[in-house]
Amino acid sequence: MCCRTVFATVAFVALCSSAQASPLPDDLLVRVIRERVATLSACYELDARTGAARSDKAFVSLSIAETGEVTHAGFETELASAGLRECVRQRVESWIFPQFESGPKEIRYPLVYVAR
DSSP states (O other): OOOOBOOOOOSOOEEEESSSSOSSOHHHHHHHHHHHHGGGHHHHHHHHHTTOOOOEEEEEEEEEOTTSBEEEEEESSOOSOHHHHHHHHHHHHTOBOOOOSSSOEEEEEEEEEBOO
16 A cells, blocks of 8 residues: 655635734734644545545635634535545634634635645
8 A cells, every 4th residue: 555645735825804903913823724734634544545535635714713713614626535525624623723803714725635
């Protein structure tokens, strides 16, 4: 069985907010995403066990409440495997960001899986 490596790219993160300024800096959001995105490799490994895993990419969008909880995670472009999509969505919705004021934040980032 060949080794599978997952690259979750956070080359850019598009940030949108209902407020002009936010006490939660964008660089902190990117850092939190980078710290947690590696946990998504387990989704790919689970998918690989079913034989469905292959190289894939998608744009993941999430909404973060002022409490730091992810209130919604979805895909602007879909991953091919339904199992992989659901696993990623569930894991992203479990992420917790630092609390902030100024209204909810909307984040969009690319997720790239590469099978080797």
